[in-house]
Amino acid sequence: MSTQRTATLTIDGTSHEFPILSGSVGPDVVDIRSMYAKTGMFTFDPGFMSTASCKSTITYIDGDKGELLYRGYPIEQLAEKCDFLETCYLLLYGELPNAEQNKEFHSIIKNHTMVHEQLIRFYSGFRRDAHPMAVLVGVVGALSAFYHDAMDVSDEHHRRVSAHRLVAKMPTIVAMAYKYGRGEPFMYPRNDLSYTANFMHMMFGTPCEKYEPNPVLVKALDRILILHADHEQNASTSTVRLSGSSGANPFACIAAGIACLWGPAHGGANEACLQMLEEIGDVSRVGEYIKRAKDKNDGFKLMGFGHRVYKNFDPRAKLMRETCHEVLNELGLQDDRLFKLAMALEKIALEDDYFIEKKLYPNVDFYSGIVQKALGIPTQLFTGIFALARTVGWIAQWKEMISDPEQKIGRPRQLFTGANARNVLPVDQR
Numbered sequence: 001m002s003t004q005r006t007a008t009l010t011i012d013g014t015s016h017e018f019p020i021l022s023g024s025v026g027p028d029v030v031d032i033r034s035m036y037a038k039t040g041m042f043t044f045d046p047g048f049m050s051t052a053s054c055k056s057t058i059t060y061i062d063g064d065k066g067e068l069l070y071r072g073y074p075i076e077q078l079a080e081k082c083d084f085l086e087t088c089y090l091l092l093y094g095e096l097p098n099a100e101q102n103k104e105f106h107s108i109i110k111n112h113t114m115v116h117e118q119l120i121r122f123y124s125g126f127r128r129d130a131h132p133m134a135v136l137v138g139v140v141g142a143l144s145a146f147y148h149d150a151m152d153v154s155d156e157h158h159r160r161v162s163a164h165r166l167v168a169k170m171p172t173i174v175a176m177a178y179k180y181g182r183g184e185p186f187m188y189p190r191n192d193l194s195y196t197a198n199f200m201h202m203m204f205g206t207p208c209e210k211y212e213p214n215p216v217l218v219k220a221l222d223r224i225l226i227l228h229a230d231h232e233q234n235a236s237t238s239t240v241r242l243s244g245s246s247g248a249n250p251f252a253c254i255a256a257g258i259a260c261l262w263g264p265a266h267g268g269a270n271e272a273c274l275q276m277l278e279e280i281g282d283v284s285r286v287g288e289y290i291k292r293a294k295d296k297n298d299g300f301k302l303m304g305f306g307h308r309v310y311k312n313f314d315p316r317a318k319l320m321r322e323t324c325h326e327v328l329n330e331l332g333l334q335d336d337r338l339f340k341l342a343m344a345l346e347k348i349a350l351e352d353d354y355f356i357e358k359k360l361y362p363n364v365d366f367y368s369g370i371v372q373k374a375l376g377i378p379t380q381l382f383t384g385i386f387a388l389a390r391t392v393g394w395i396a397q398w399k400e401m402i403s404d405p406e407q408k409i410g411r412p413r414q415l416f417t418g419a420n421a422r423n424v425l426p427v428d429q430r
């Protein structure tokens, strides 16, 4: 990286120079690490609108072009030519696996899919109607109790094994959260199936009869996993990095990421989008909801629209839209009420000046909810599927952070606007 160019900041007539760093692609950054020492001032950037929080080699997004690359590979090509586990290998190790590496990785993951029998008991501590994300935060956090003493974050081998365990066990844990809510028996993994087909077996199979996953639906779900696998320094990934920066147990850090993902402005949007479509109910009411979304005094937002980074069509949304049509055709659901409603909403919003001016396009969650619903996944579990997919991105980013020699504990500062120092008065004088 070149540090020849500098940026000058002049405060009260005194100028200070800061190096400009360039990445391989994307905007340059002003390196302000020495700013407080030089000027006695902090920068102020709540919501990280203009802040690069780390160096990373994993995922690149160009929001204006609508481009998403994992380790340099366009998401469109990965979605077309690779399966989810190849994508996981790419995110974790930087390159796509060759045939031998691919076989070995598939075998490692398959051989780590079972969870400790004692972990199963955690589920019974939850109410049957508990939200699956609450269950996932708890159960994934509990994994840290199973793999704590044997986990040294400074050991590369330990980090690798943790990554494999997480990728392998998440489908089992998510499927168990679903089965628990339904009161059905947990299904053990099947090693004769692919990663995604096995997940569908653990979700939809029962001990009473053999479950045969439909290849079109397996492909659709695998695509959902690929498209959600990583997304640069989003809120949940930054949460995982920040938690991990203290050297905390990686399973506990992933639980923190799951908690963050749950919010409706982030991964919770796919669930919120389906709820919104149910609430709108009919094409005739779309106009009313579009009007509400534009009203500053109404807190309502069109769920599944807008993105902090994409100010052009979300490339994942294009692929998910395609998958949406494939799945609905396969299942004969072309005339599905919610799907028709979603298409009408999409059309009206895309032609509306408010949405055009603000560059608000449908995001991936707008379509992934419809696909998941068609696959038979209950709305409450949508964000859990997102968490299953994003786990590999979180753990890849965590690994990258821990092995970075410049890594420090994350510790932002603040602009304090509270009371100045004052004395505590006796209670009768306050």
Ligand code: CMC
Binding pocket: 231, 234, 264, 265, 266, 267, 269, 293, 294, 300, 301, 302, 303, 304, 305, 306, 307, 308, 309, 358, 360, 363, 364, 365
């Ligand atoms: N409906 C109506 N207006 C919107 C919407 C929306 N969905 N999204 C943004 N706006 C307006 C917003 O009110 C603001 O208006 P103004 O300039 O008049 O104040 C302007 O557009 C800019 O929005 P913002 O909220 O300041 O932008 P942000 O970058 O802080 O937020 C977002 C991005 C994704 C949180 C927001 O667009 C949103 O809440 N969308 C709905 C939830 C959603 O679908 N989230 C999933 C994101 S994709 C999955 C993921 O990566 O997690």
